[in-house]
Amino acid sequence: MSEFSVIEQYCTALGASHSGTEIGVGDDAAVVAVPPGMRLAVSVDSMVEGVHFFQDAAPNDLAWKLLNVNLSDMAAMGALPKWATVTLTMPQENHLWLADFSAELHRAATQAGVQIIGGDTTRGQLNISLTIMGLLPKDDVISRSGAKPGDDLYVSGTLGDAALALAAIEQRVALSAVQRRVVEAKLHRPQAQVALGQALLGFASAGLDISDGLLGDLAHIAKASQVSVEVNADAVPVSQVYREYQNAGGDLSLALAGGDDYQLAFTASAQHRDSVLAQAAKLGVEVTCIGRIVPLSSTPVVVLLDGKPAPELSHSSYQHFD
């Protein structure tokens, strides 16, 4: 099948349609209208075989994760995701793979209110990439740079399950079949916190999504905001399975620095504490205060255990080029 028919068969009419889309799939570029009073937020994340997923990964899981890791960047900024373009690089055309991938991308994008408006298809090592575009009010955004000393530090959901799943798959950790099923779902099917991100607009002073690991990602807030971040490791929320892993001798490293969480970490002034917790409760999303922002010191991210400096971790986040 030619590149054109691949695109025709699998890529046209993907996802939800929008009144703002003036030209979608099929022309040299898509054209979208940004409503008055709004601006465009744009981000791209790729997933590469052997780096982000294993060779035998299910195509429907890949489609879900590709969309959600990008939705997570919109969530982090408080943006409403609207449009996406998709780049597929594949070693050969595999119709079963393409059918599963595109059906799930269609389903997940529609559910998220996102329209796929274009993309590119080439041959090479399996590599999938999605550019997401969303809307932000002209005068509001959650960036990495607004944290102030005295602000509370929060995270959504629980951390560490995806890294625990990866450790189990790579046989660095032994889990039961039931435990594995629970944490593998977290690794393969992250749920971007899009509604929470938007609810935090106006309350959060800074924020980002946790893709590389909590401590490494918090260092980005510290650097951009010119502050230090104090984290109470004991307060970091973990799942039941993670607790079981701890009871069997596991420590907090995977929750603090494992990555693949796709939860939000954000800061807010103490005056917004009730509002932050009320917004989260309204959405049924777990949000936990795990520390605070302090004036910039020589340590950008200070980890406390029982109120005392914690022993050094061997690494604080996922690094692509270590």
Ligand SMILES: Nc1ncnc2c1ncn2[C@@H]1O[C@H](COP(=O)(O)OP(=O)(O)O)[C@@H](O)[C@H]1O
């Ligand atoms: N190849 C690149 N060219 C231009 N900008 C890049 C490139 N790679 C990363 N960036 C930018 O650097 C910043 C940090 O990237 P990254 O660590 O991938 O962030 P995230 O965890 O939000 O995906 C982002 O603003 C991203 O757009």
Ligand SMILES: Cc1ncc(C[n+]2csc(CCOP(=O)(O)OP(=O)(O)O)c2C)c(N)n1
């Ligand atoms: C096969 C496999 N190996 C390793 C990982 C772990 N892993 C790969 S990339 C990554 C960090 C997130 O990816 P990145 O491309 O840095 O995302 P970004 O920060 O740009 O959103 C993690 C935790 C994985 N999910 N699967």
Ligand SMILES: [Mg+2]
């Ligand atoms: Mg990125």
